[in-house]
Amino acid sequence: MxxxxxxxxxxxxxxxxxxxxxxxxxxxxxxxxxxxxxxxxxxxxxxxxxxxxxxxxxxxxxxxxxxxxxxxxxxxxxxxxxxxxxxxxxGEGHHHHHLVCTSCGKIIEVNEDLLEDLEKQVTEAYNFTITDHELKFFGYCKECAVKED
Structure with a gap:
């Protein structure tokens, strides 16, 4: 530290x-x-x-x-x-994304860069330089999904 x-x-x-x-x-x-x-x-x-x-x-x-x-x-x-x-x-290094439980508010990090291929497509198709991105999925965590059933 x-x-x-x-x-x-x-x-x-x-x-x-x-x-x-x-x-x-x-x-x-x-x-x-x-x-x-x-x-x-x-x-x-x-x-x-x-x-x-x-x-x-x-x-x-x-x-x-x-x-x-x-x-x-x-x-x-x-x-x-x-x-x-x-x-x-x-804009540098590894990107991560988030899963947000809309019931309890828990936030889970997804440590894979899920948008790398999409970024390349957008860059090529639109001649646009991407410096960063952010992806959030909203839904229910495992514990809350059980309660919803």
């Missing part, structure tokens, strides 16, 4: 920003919950447990800063709240 924190610190410093202690608390929460898609309020509640002096406004400003520096991604799953996930540069 410390290696990633140092990398983020260098990235911010290169862009004339700093990794303040409050920002580091927020970053640590994101890193400790890499497998989750947390809202700003959820991040705030987790940060408050370790750093009670961090306010909600600080969390929002820090998330915007991290978005600007491509340290995190924001995703809207159709519930009216932005969710955040830690990740590398947008």
């Amino acid at each position: 410390q290696r990633v924190i140092n990398e983020v610190e260098e990235k911010l410093r290169a862009g004339d920003s700093k990794l303040t202690p409050r920002r580091e608390h927020i970053l640590r929460v994101l890193l400790e919950n890499k497998d989750k898609h947390l809202s700003a309020e959820e991040i705030y509640n987790l940060v408050k447990q370790k750093a009670p002096d961090v306010g909600l406004a600080t969390v929002y400003r820090t998330l915007e800063l991290f978005l600007d520096f491509d340290i995190i991604h924001s995703i809207d799953f159709g519930d009216g709240r932005k969710r955040y996930e830690f990740g590398g540069e947008r």
